[in-house]
Amino acid sequence: MRSLYGVAGLLLLMEAVPRLGLVDERFLPPASEILRTLGGQLVTAGLWAALGETLLGWALGLGIAFCAAVAAGMVIGTVPGLRAATNSTVEFLRPIPSVALIPLATLLFGASLGSTLLLVVYASFWQVLIQVLYGVAAVDPVAVDTARSYGFSSWTRMRRLVWPSALPYIMTGLRLAAAVAFILAITAELVIGSPGLGLEIQIAQSSGAVAQVYALIVLAGLIGIAVNVGVRTLERRVLSWHQSVRREVAA
Amino acid sequence: MRVVNALAVPLLLVGVWWLVSGGSFYLPSPGRVAAAFAETWFSERVLTDVLPSLARLAAGYTLAGVIGVGLGVAIGLSSGLRAAAEPVLEFFRAVPPPVLVPLIMLFAGIDNAMKVAVIVSGCVWPILLNTVEGVRAIDEVLADTCKLYGVRLRHLVLRSASPQIMAGLRQALSIGIILMVISEMFASSSGLGFTIVLFQRGFQIAEMWSGIVLLGLIGWGLSLVFRMVEKRVLAWYHRA
Numbered sequence: 001m002r003s004l005y006g007v008a009g010l011l012l013l014m015e016a017v018p019r020l021g022l023v024d025e026r027f028l029p030p031a032s033e034i035l036r037t038l039g040g041q042l043v044t045a046g047l048w049a050a051l052g053e054t055l056l057g058w059a060l061g062l063g064i065a066f067c068a069a070v071a072a073g074m075v076i077g078t079v080p081g082l083r084a085a086t087n088s089t090v091e092f093l094r095p096i097p098s099v100a101l102i103p104l105a106t107l108l109f110g111a112s113l114g115s116t117l118l119l120v121v122y123a124s125f126w127q128v129l130i131q132v133l134y135g136v137a138a139v140d141p142v143a144v145d146t147a148r149s150y151g152f153s154s155w156t157r158m159r160r161l162v163w164p165s166a167l168p169y170i171m172t173g174l175r176l177a178a179a180v181a182f183i184l185a186i187t188a189e190l191v192i193g194s195p196g197l198g199l200e201i202q203i204a205q206s207s208g209a210v211a212q213v214y215a216l217i218v219l220a221g222l223i224g225i226a227v228n229v230g231v232r233t234l235e236r237r238v239l240s241w242h243q244s245v246r247r248e249v250a251a
Numbered sequence: 252m253r254v255v256n257a258l259a260v261p262l263l264l265v266g267v268w269w270l271v272s273g274g275s276f277y278l279p280s281p282g283r284v285a286a287a288f289a290e291t292w293f294s295e296r297v298l299t300d301v302l303p304s305l306a307r308l309a310a311g312y313t314l315a316g317v318i319g320v321g322l323g324v325a326i327g328l329s330s331g332l333r334a335a336a337e338p339v340l341e342f343f344r345a346v347p348p349p350v351l352v353p354l355i356m357l358f359a360g361i362d363n364a365m366k367v368a369v370i371v372s373g374c375v376w377p378i379l380l381n382t383v384e385g386v387r388a389i390d391e392v393l394a395d396t397c398k399l400y401g402v403r404l405r406h407l408v409l410r411s412a413s414p415q416i417m418a419g420l421r422q423a424l425s426i427g428i429i430l431m432v433i434s435e436m437f438a439s440s441s442g443l444g445f446t447i448v449l450f451q452r453g454f455q456i457a458e459m460w461s462g463i464v465l466l467g468l469i470g471w472g473l474s475l476v477f478r479m480v481e482k483r484v485l486a487w488y489h490r491a
Contacts, residue, residue, distance in 0.1 A: 006339045087256070088256075098429075099428075100432065100447075102432075103459050107456075186347040186349060205354075217346060220346055221345050225341065
């Protein structure tokens with residue numbers, strides 16, 4: 001209930017400040033006008049097409065990065081010696097800001113889905129990989145030895161032991177990567193001009209449609225929240241057997 | 252053995268790069284990129300482009316830290332304020348920070364103030380939310396004891412929340428670097444992001460790669476510095 005006060009307060013403030021002339025209306029339109037613009041936008045086909053492009057880049061990039069990172073992480077984590085050998089490389093490549101690749105993406109793919117994918121995949125790959133490595137390292141060694149002495153093949157060990165043990169970590173990686181992937185998808189559209197919500201914002205800004213810029217930013221924020229909530233729900237569903245989630249439900 | 256382990260894969264990768272790059276237009280050989288790197292960045296560009304970018308990042312990041320921790324402590328200590336503010340804060344955190352660039356350009360033009368404002372507006376949310384989280388989780392017995400003894404803010408609140416604050420600062424650092432680059436790519440006449448895009452538009456491919464390498468080195472160096480600082484600040488926490 002209280003949480004509604006906060007939202008109402010913010011809307012009221014955003015309505016009052018421009019109306020009272022504290023900030024020029026050309027820079028900050030009243031909240032009612034922003035919401036009206038958003039409502040008007042939501043019934044246009046163009047907005048939904050742009051939204052679809054953004055979500056396609058997000059989902060595709062996240063999916064590619066997730067699969068590649070899980071596969072790489074499993075191999076690096078389970079083959080003896082590989083973890084130590086790749087550590088310096090991973091630690092060097094990981095903090096490289098993916099926006100550094102913007103010029104490269106522009107050259108290779110131009111303003112298209114490919115640019116978006118390059119940035120999204122690079123940024124989210126490391127988030128997942130690191131968590132997979134942590135997860136594989138946290139597998140109980142006694143359980144590994146037990147599985148081995150029972151003669152389980154390495155594929156069965158991977159499938160029945162390593163994967164479920166590492167799953168909580170992997171889901172954390174997916175959650176972090178989902179947020180980062182959304183940021184990078186919007187960034188690619190905004191800066192490179194790949195089709196999507198970011199491009200719409202850029203067009204609205206350069207044509208001086210200020211209320212529309214605000215409306216689209218609000219929309220981007222709402223999608224960001226939906227992404228967070230969605231991934232959290234997925235995490236809880238997938239890990240419903242795990243004690244960390246079971247305890248939460250019981251409490 | 253450790254040195255071999257640390258260097259083998261990077262050397263292998265550079266070797267592959269060198270083999271693959273023969274004659275490729277988009278991927279110059281490592282030697283050419285290294286030469287371009289030395290020529291491009293060991294010049295007055297360090298003063299005109301690199302240092303101003305880093306100074307804006309430092310200013311924005313520090314400001315975001317002060318605002319984030321200050322507001323975070325205030326919100327975290329009051330449960331009423333927290334309940335009201337949390338959904339609003341969650342919303343602001345969910346907004347992808349780069350979309351704020353066109354917005355802030357409206358208010359602040361395209362000068363230094365705009366770029367610093369962009370960095371602050373992106374970095375402040377993870378710091379703020381993590382601080383709130385950390386302040387909320389203060390041990391109650393400890394809080395009551397400290398109240399009796401009359402110590403509070405610095406020794407109790409900031410200290411108990413410091414692991415979370417550091418986690419927020421770490422997230423904010425990578426966002427800050429992203430925004431530093433983007434704000435310059437968007438509208439600027441100097442800075443790292445601007446220069447790299449200029450190289451790309453002029454098809455100076457080796458120079459462009461050298462810029463990407465430099466950004467990578469900056470990202471890597473800053474995360475290294477951050478880890479050292481974190482180790483010191485949280486030494487008491489990791490020992491326990």
